Amino acid sequence: MASPILPGTGLGSGLDISSIVTALVNSDKAAKQTQIDTATKANTLKISGVGSLKSALTAFQTALTNLSSTTNPAFAGYTATSGTPSILSATSDNTAVAGTYNVVVQSLATGSKVASASFAGGATSAIPSGTLKISQNGTDYNVTIPANATLQSTRDAINSAQSSNGISANIVTDSSGASRLVISSNKTGSGSDLTVSGIAGLEIDGTQLMGSNPSASASGAVSALATDASLTIDGLAVTSKSNTVTGAISGLTLNLASVSPGTPPAAATVTVATNTTGLQTSIQSFVDSYNTLMTTINTLSKATADADGKLTVQAAFTGDSLTRSLVSDIRGVLTAPGAGGPLAVLSQLGVMTDRDTGKLAFDTTAFGKAMATSGMSGQVQQLFNGTDATNGLLTRMGAAIKPYVMTGGMLDQRNTGLQSVSKNLKDQQAALDLRVANMTKTLTAKYNAMDLLVGQMKATATSITSFFTSLNAQKSNN
Template sequence: MASPIQPGSGLGSGLNISSIVTALVDADKAAKQGQIDRGTTSNTASISGIGTLKSLMAAFNKTLTDLGSTTNSQFLGYAATTSSASVLGATASNTAVNGNYVVNVKNLATASKVTSAAFSGGSTSAIMAGTLSIKQGTSTYNLDIKAGATLQSVRDSINADASLKSAGVSANIVTDSFGSRLVLGSTTTGKGSDISVSGIPELAIDGSKVVGTDSSPMAATSAGAIGALAIDANITIDGMALTSKSNTVDKAVSGLTLSLVATGTSTVTVASNNDGLKTSIQKFVDAYNALANGITSLTKATLDSDGNPTVAAALTGDALPRSILSAIRGPLSETGAGDKLTVLAQLGITTDQKTGALNFDSTKFTAAMNDKKLGGEVQKMFVGDAGSDNGLLKRMQKALSPFSDAGGVLDQRTTSLNKTKTKLTNDQAALDRRVETLTSVLTKKYNDMDTLVGKLKATASNITSMFDAMTAQQKG
């Protein structure tokens, strides 16, 4: 705000009006300005502190979510490796046992792909109205094809059908030297999954008939399975033969899932996953300590050489951070859902009584894995039973949800602080307006006083001059 006070002394009085007005205005606003400044400093620090707290909790919650993934488990007690990843992949669950298995993939399971006869008119060829029936295995899907349909619109209708989409059936148009064909494929593999189409004669496909081979070369009227029928996968495990409709084989070896990639032979080795478990546990410990130490830094004041607090932290004296620390510490002391593994101390995880951070003793962890054979229960302790919230990670997220959820305690605190910030801004604007008004009023009053003093001085000077003139005449 530009000051209306002009520097210099009053012409009439000789007083420094600018300094007088400034001193009076400063004295008037000092108390309120100090209150606003202190409130702004505290409010800014609190907003920054709550923002940092939100970031810390978001990072911690993300780590808990990643570690608790049910599709990419981070706490498997056993690890499976293959000698040839180009042939197959392998994943061991907590029910696996140590061992080696020689797997020979003779052929992969394949899916059905069928074609209609060719349409010389291309994708815009007219298709008669009717009910198109698509059969796969024991399931039949009916589509109502309306008058005016084309080969392209039939394809679009198939791809838009929710039932076919969920069954993994899709359609496209492929054009060869004979014309355009409706080609249907499926993600379902295995013998008996061949697709057949009926109901509209020109789109009829006998899925049990193979076309496009040396014995049955492709012609304009060719309609059927392209190249071969769908078949099961054929493999041997340590010489024992088995078939699978899927290229994911999860019931051949207890606790082991095989993902078939190509024909060939590969050795699968199943062993304790100590390194993987240790890495996942360390991630949990590091994430917990980052949150706990971050909260401590937001609340702990800077101390001088005598140990006395000098500079307050952003949230010093605030009860909210202590409430969050208490919430995340609660689940640590609760008994887990496992049978033999029930508390974190069995894995070498303990709480530092001075700092509140977690310590991870790798020696105790190794003993728990090798001597006590607890590796298979680590996942149950951290993730819990399938479909339940009894794992440590879920219990921690549940404890933190009142603070971190949308509309929770942190959001409410942020809203409150922003309202206070707005009020402080308005208070400052009001004070600035008052200062401007007061400055203008005082300046006018002192300028008026200065003008009056100037006039009185001029009058006094005139009277003095008159008396001086009269005195001179008398002497003359």
């Protein structure tokens, strides 16, 4: 802060009061100011370090999430490709076996769609109050219909209450203005037909077809009953209640999109092959992400030499147990056995840890030799993705860093403590500045008072001297 000392030399004493007061104040202030400055610099460095470490952990966490994606799996042991994606697509898991399969889709699985008898009054037709019961596969879904309901409000009540169960409703109005309530389900497969009861005028037997030319009083299934998907795999007949066919081919899931065209229908060829190249790319991506994190941790933890190569410059986490604990937790995941099976740890795939830097090194030659073992690609998938939601390496690694990076976690707690220290240091600085100001004011007043006294004494001395000089002059004249 600005000094209240007025510049200039004392008029009475001839002393440089400003310099004297400044020197005295600085001498008193120096030790405490050095302590505050040193602590502030160290604390600011730590706050910055916490931010940098959290950003690095968040980036690593994002990389782990991307690598463990279920929609675009990075560690698929096998690749399943369809020669005709417009008919079907295919995905594989770690139990797949390399091979080729010819698939003919004869029909797709369909859901139930039913319609009520028509209402001449249209969407505003009155509907009695009560409980509307929609039944499917032996399960009843109840919808409360209040008093003064209309066909439109009944539709809205069904959608509000049953959308989470895959059941929806709408209103279809014909050219005469008569309206029907149409209810459909996203559940597919034979036997999943809807039936509706409980409200007069809305009884629907979904196991009966309305017919091609329904009368106004007709109700029932629209177009057709719910059916299973029908297909052949290498000539073997398969049915499925869903258009997502699992279990028909071990390790494969077929996603049916349309019926095979032609007479006879053309088969879609599904090819399953080991994903060696893709797995190598994904392992390298994991190694790179891990090494980026370790580079940040090392930078934030290790002290360095100054420009002269003599003095040691401390880093944000030098000697800090937090980063040592973090590294220990991460390395523990790398060395712990995985989900079971012949492939237990990364070192079996040529991924080794550098003892000095803690970084990973990926020996692709060793990886290639490991992949020559039959079934190893599936084992790689199992090691990284696991056999359940908890035992895969990616999940375990994410769990290891979560306590540090989560909201309210260890890094947030550390930052809260450092921010408290920062506030305390600012309070100390404010108190020191006030003390310096008061001391400066006090010393300046004292030295100015001294200067005034010296001036008065000089004036008195000058007066006395003048008196005696005048007296001596008179004696000389006599």
